Amino acid sequence: MSTEVLEAMGMLEALRVTELRSLLSRMGRNKSGLKKDLTERVVHLLHNECSFELLFAVQELHNLRQVSKDARRSSRASPVETISMPERVLAGKPGSLTVVSKEQQMIQLPFYQTLETVLPPTPLVPVFGGPLQNSDFRFHLSSSQQAQIQNAQSPSGSMSVQVVLRICYSESIGVEEDQYPANISVSVNHTNCPVQCSYSSSKPGTEPSRPCRPIDVTPLLWVSFTNRFSVTWGNFGKRYSVAVYLVRVVSSQELLTQLRSTSVESLELCRQRVCEKLNSDKENEITTTGLQVSLMCPLAKMRMSVACRARGCAHLQCFDASFYLQMNERKPRWTCPVCHKYAPFDALCIDSLMCEALESSGEDVEEIEYLSDSSWKPVRRDRSNKESALHPPKHMGNHSQVDSSVVDLTQGSSDDEDLLNEEMVSTHLEDKKVHFRKSGTIKTPRSKRRSRTIN
Ligand SMILES: [Zn+2]
Ligand SMILES: [Zn+2]
Numbered sequence: 001m002s003t004e005v006l007e008a009m010g011m012l013e014a015l016r017v018t019e020l021r022s023l024l025s026r027m028g029r030n031k032s033g034l035k036k037d038l039t040e041r042v043v044h045l046l047h048n049e050c051s052f053e054l055l056f057a058v059q060e061l062h063n064l065r066q067v068s069k070d071a072r073r074s075s076r077a078s079p080v081e082t083i084s085m086p087e088r089v090l091a092g093k094p095g096s097l098t099v100v101s102k103e104q105q106m107i108q109l110p111f112y113q114t115l116e117t118v119l120p121p122t123p124l125v126p127v128f129g130g131p132l133q134n135s136d137f138r139f140h141l142s143s144s145q146q147a148q149i150q151n152a153q154s155p156s157g158s159m160s161v162q163v164v165l166r167i168c169y170s171e172s173i174g175v176e177e178d179q180y181p182a183n184i185s186v187s188v189n190h191t192n193c194p195v196q197c198s199y200s201s202s203k204p205g206t207e208p209s210r211p212c213r214p215i216d217v218t219p220l221l222w223v224s225f226t227n228r229f230s231v232t233w234g235n236f237g238k239r240y241s242v243a244v245y246l247v248r249v250v251s252s253q254e255l256l257t258q259l260r261s262t263s264v265e266s267l268e269l270c271r272q273r274v275c276e277k278l279n280s281d282k283e284n285e286i287t288t289t290g291l292q293v294s295l296m297c298p299l300a301k302m303r304m305s306v307a308c309r310a311r312g313c314a315h316l317q318c319f320d321a322s323f324y325l326q327m328n329e330r331k332p333r334w335t336c337p338v339c340h341k342y343a344p345f346d347a348l349c350i351d352s353l354m355c356e357a358l359e360s361s362g363e364d365v366e367e368i369e370y371l372s373d374s375s376w377k378p379v380r381r382d383r384s385n386k387e388s389a390l391h392p393p394k395h396m397g398n399h400s401q402v403d404s405s406v407v408d409l410t411q412g413s414s415d416d417e418d419l420l421n422e423e424m425v426s427t428h429l430e431d432k433k434v435h436f437r438k439s440g441t442i443k444t445p446r447s448k449r450r451s452r453t454i455n
Pocket of ligand 2: 309310312313314315336337338339340341
């Protein structure tokens with residue numbers, strides 16, 4: 001077969017039905033049938049009755065195709081701009097300029113370790129008149145990236161190395177967490193890619209509620225071909241950027257190990273903190289002989305194993321690090337269960353004084369009291385007395401139900417359910433405050449009773 005015929009066969013693949021029909025009619029052949037039949041007929045002609053006229057006709061149609069494609073490109077300048085090749089490909093091109101610029105990165109997420117940037121943050125540019133926009137991108141996986149994905153595949157099918165797509169506000173790249181645009185939908189290589197998101201209202205322009213997790217596109221990728229993906233989004237005046245990263249998924253267990261090795265507050269610092277807390281309460285004219293804290297995790301309703309709190313928290317009460325990390329692995333809210341402030345992974349620290357108390361007190365001890373010299377003693381209580389103090393009758397109705405729903409990590413839940421759970425956790429804590437005050441060790445002046453929070 002001649003080179004010309006081979007070239008013509010290649011060009012044939014890109015032709016549309018109408019073009020194939022015009023080609024066949026020009027050659028005086030039957031132009032009816034499906035695209036498959038039409039292509040077959042032209043291929044047969046090329047193989048058996050190849051003429052200069054046929055080759056010329058194919059070439060002509062091919063050229064026309066290119067011209068119209070180029071015309072469409074120049075009239076829609078922005079989508080071409082948004083198609084940006086990975087840095088490494090650009091840099092590796094011989095003769096191309098080496099662009100020295102600090103690559104913008106999205107914020108690091110505890111559960112995703114960025115291994116490589118596949119597509120750096122690239123703006124979503126509105127092209128159409130209405131709110132609904134569509135932006136196309138493409139990228140190619142390098143052979144080392146392909147190998148990293150394949151080597152990480154476990155027999156169970158779960159992937160610890162993934163290619164993820166992330167979207168955030170253009171102006172907050174590297175500062176804020178991800179935010180999907182309104183009306184988001186994603187397709188990868190022409191296949192719909194599910195995006196898990198929930199909306200707080202159906203009002204046009206409403207963005208999906210945070211957390212907006214990285215979208216795993218790995219199962220839809222073509223390993224050795226160029227991958228195309230398309231983001232449909234609502235343009236309501238905000239600017240977003242999309243990026244693709246090769247990441248390693250980090251487990252809550254790994255994060256716990258990391259926390260234990262890098263973020264432990266020393267005994268000395270912990271004692272200092274207790275002293276300061278007790279002294280500041282004195283300055284505020286509150287007669288304080290000691291401070292009681294619970295050894296039970298307010299989230300898990302179980303004795304803590306690793307006691308931690310966030311650096312920004314003003315309270316001495318801790319929560320269980322392992323349980324907190326597991327909850328955030330399921331839904332990364334990073335909210336302190338005690339004071340409801342933002343408590344991201346980087347801000348967590350383990351309280352060694354509390355851990356010491358957990359280790360050296362009996363399993364039956366559920367509370368300790370910090371004394372003004374920063375020592376502590378276990379608080380033992382009569383069981384029946386404690387039950388009535390911890391569970392005032394007005395909350396009796398929903399306690400058993402609350403305990404099970406808060407602890408159960410296996411069940412997925414909606415935003416509303418989670419909010420409800422948080423409410424219930426705080427209700428529990430309020431119960432404990434009531435309990436602390438009733439114990440008589442902390443005497444709060446009547447005027448300050450409602451405004452002070454002691455824990
Ligand atoms: Zn060509
Ligand atoms: Zn807190």
